[in-house]
Amino acid sequence: MDNATATTTFKYVSYLWDEQVANSLKDDEVALLIYRSNLLGADLRLTNYAGGNTSCKVDMPDPLTGQDVEVMWVKGSGGDLGTLKKSGLAALYVDKLHSLKNRYRGLAYEDEMVALFNHCIYDLDSKAPSIDTPLHAFLPFKHIDHLHPDAIIAIAAAKNGEQITRELFGGKVAWVPWQRPGFDLGLQMEKAVQDNPGITGIILGSHGLFTWGDTAYESYINTLETIEKASEYLQKNYGKTRAVFGGARIQSLPAAERLAKASEMIPVLRGLCSSQNRMIGHFTDDERVLEYSNSNDLAKLAPLGTSCPDHFLRTKIRPLVLDLTPEADISDAENLKKQLSDQFEAYRADYTGYYERSKHPNSPAVRDANPVIIIYPGVGMFSFAKDKQTARVASEFYINAINVMRGAEAISEYQGLPEQEAFDIEYWLLEEAKLQRMPKEKPLSRKIALITGGSGGIGKAIADKLAQEGACVVMVDMRENDIQEAQTEFNKKFGRDTAATAVVDVTSSQAIANAFKTANLAFGGVDIVVNCAGLSISKPMMDTTEADYDILQDVLVKGQFLVSQQGVKIMRKQQLGGDIVNIVSKNALVSGPNNIAYGTAKAAQLHMSRLMAAELGPDKIRVNVVNPDAVIRGSKIWESGWAEGRAKAYGISVAELPAYYAKRTVLNEELLAEDMANAVFLYVGGLLNKSTGNVINVDGGVPAAFVR
Incomplete structure (x- = not known):
């Protein structure tokens, strides 16, 4: 040929x-x-x-x-x-x-x-x-x-x-x-x-x-x-002797409503699926999933489980099909969790029963009994696993299983693998040995971080550090070209399953809500919120305009409030705790010249962080602060005349600023974006899980900014 x-x-x-x-x-x-x-x-x-x-x-x-x-x-x-x-x-x-x-x-x-x-x-x-x-x-x-x-x-x-x-x-x-x-x-x-x-x-x-x-x-x-x-x-x-999957039992919601409902629901599902181990989520409303999930045959086929060993090793033997109508009101997260908890308990009991019926004297201990695949008829399919790639691939494998059921039912009658055979594959000692050889998970594996100002020097460095340590990251910024470049860079460096992006003005509550919707649909929710979006204006008091003052308050103070508020809403749905880290400034503590509007906003950010820490402790949500100073290399904050303003305030040239800032510190060191990223990781990496309401100064040592 x-x-x-x-x-x-x-x-x-x-x-x-x-x-x-x-x-x-x-x-x-x-x-x-x-x-x-x-x-x-x-x-x-x-x-x-x-x-x-x-x-x-x-x-x-x-x-x-x-x-x-x-x-x-x-x-x-x-x-x-x-x-x-x-x-x-x-x-x-x-x-x-x-x-x-x-x-x-x-x-x-x-x-x-x-x-x-x-x-x-x-x-x-x-x-x-x-x-x-x-x-x-x-x-x-x-x-x-x-x-x-x-x-x-x-x-x-x-x-x-x-x-x-x-x-x-x-x-x-x-x-x-x-x-x-x-x-x-x-x-x-x-x-x-x-x-x-x-x-x-x-x-x-x-x-x-x-x-x-x-x-x-x-x-x-x-x-x-x-x-x-x-x-x-x-x-x-297909369709020769009977409708595919016995025809439709229900109709799908319109596409926009499916995504809205999935975004609203997935943090609750993530929390329930994480009862034993924290999970990362994935959602799809692929047309093949909808044809299957909406069908008359769903109730018959889903319990039969998958057939190919490759399929059920990724998906568990069978999915959880939610007993919930597409039109159900899910706006009350607490009520939704109560509705779903019984269904999850029944699934876990069924999985444990499968294990007990099938185990051998030398079988490994029962594994996490939570579902990997969750089907919401009329809306789509959720999958949960240890990382995004595994969750996405599990979803793809179940779509393969759907294709198999569709074909088998068209020509004959579908048969799942017998339960004992499935168990002998899933709990095969050789498979267990393979699992035991898996490399140790990174400190931030299974965590999702949203970083505002994510395409800027400090924000992108934080996203990079958290991704290196295993987190899924959502980078949001108002500069569309910059955020697209960051997405391309992260895809190349970490692969397609690590980063997502959104264009966001942090003064817009709707834009912020859309950003968290991106995080939900991409990864299942959020565990870490880093407020790094900012700008700076350096002027004497009498030259500072009302517009200058307002934009600093809106971006730094209101922006931090709105982003944190939306993040807490999702964290409470998950009930897994979380971290909020606010990138503030040594100017929140130090009174410097030509800095009244910026310094006031930074002080408000710092105190808001303390207030949030006091209020959110019962939710196991920690709120901490990193105070940078003079991160010049790669930082967007030095654009729009800030450098010139600071140089004028100190009576030096812009070119002299890096050396000036280094010499005024007790360590005499230039500060880099990576230094701020390391401080954020210190808070969220697991060693400071009982620390909240704290401040880490990463300023090279400015005595006037020592916290006291």
Whole structure:
């Protein structure tokens, strides 16, 4: 098949092969494997994030004998096909993997085989081999793809999936019934190939697809053609005998109302989901979610759970479906929490019951019983996990599960994985060992911070520091271009799941409410509010206009009040406590020349912080202050004539200001935005959880500003 033909042939999958790129790699089969893997991983219709694996077998010189031996390069444990690099591959001797058959003692001893994979490693810099290693090793093909396409799993999860597979593919694709991945499944697949000469693939019941070829390109095309055929078959059957998902039971709210309701509700859900561990949230009102959540079949399908192991490992076996109408009044957070608490308790009890019914004597302890996926019919779907990426990916996986249910119901009847099988995957000792090897979480993991003035020198440095320490950050500022640049910078530095932005004038209560709506919909709520938005005007008293005075009061004092007020509203919904850190100034304590309007506003900010700390203590919301002084490098506050005003007040030039400010401190040090960021982190990083109403001066040591 040439490129032009392939490009126009496929309707349900993406043909991405570039012959020019492939030719440049033609002498390196491993490079072609990585190229093929990246193409397959780029199309989420083919496989889930971090799901599936690919391999190739190549003759390579044995480092000990110099003789050529067959080596299998296969995606190692963890990682994602779309971003796979050579460092993510495991390389193993094929003959040694086959020799393990002599050591295999049967299904009861499956797990002991995994440690033996390490004795088959060819490349000592390899990634750790995955549990799927024998599935690739025992198939007698040079290039192999194992994917989890929704269209294939729809057949694999159908009640009569084996019959459909046989009829649809004319016997060219074999069927292997559900079995947990491992050594024995590899043997079953080897037997399927031996018993069915000439087959081009294998469908694993409730699981996924294996396809292969003599070359990287042939394997790629075989994979696409197999999935295309299944997708076309499903498409022809949607609505053929009955409406999709039995038709609509309710109608969705209009899009704007869905987002408004989701924003209002998600902090309450986050608080309930965080009863054991604090969680980060994600929301989607994807049309596939709405079709499923609004349907007559929701009540039948949701309790069945997911089928593919990749799905339920991310989503838990089944979701929580809220017993709440789309039009329900949720404006009273306390009343809403009371309504939902019983539903959460019932879910937790059900999950605990599932654990108790299915556990083995050596099973790990029961994990967090709160739901990962929460469906609100007519509104959308929420997901909660330890970080934004995990929550987002869980949502994507449940959409995959919805696609599978949709397809299976169109051609037959959907079947979830039996409860015991699901448990044996979820609480598999090898999975538990993988969880235990996860790196320690950062101090601000599971926290969400909103920073005003977030594109300025100090504000952006604070956002950067908090993100480095694990927080999700929402940067808000009134300069649209600057905030867009900050978003781009943070996406590049931290990835797509760390930062969100909003254009906000902190004197506008509506704009502030919209910013917190952004935080809610992006991450689920807020834990840390940093008031850093500001401006400065340096004039003698008699030159200070009413407009000067008013704008300083509006931005610094009123702005801090409005932002904090909105943040407290969300924190109280979550009932998880929180932090407010106000970036004030040493001018709140020091009386300097030509500074009456600015200094007065800063003093008001400082005392407001004390008042807030006194009032919010019962909510476990801490309020503290950082007092900077003269952060010149990168700071937006020095624009609009402030530097000139201060230089004039001190009788020096603007160029002399940095040295002047440094010399007047007891430490004789220039102050940087990063110094202020470190002070904020000190408050919120966990070491000062019993500190509120305090002031940290980060001014190099100005005796007149010492707190007393």
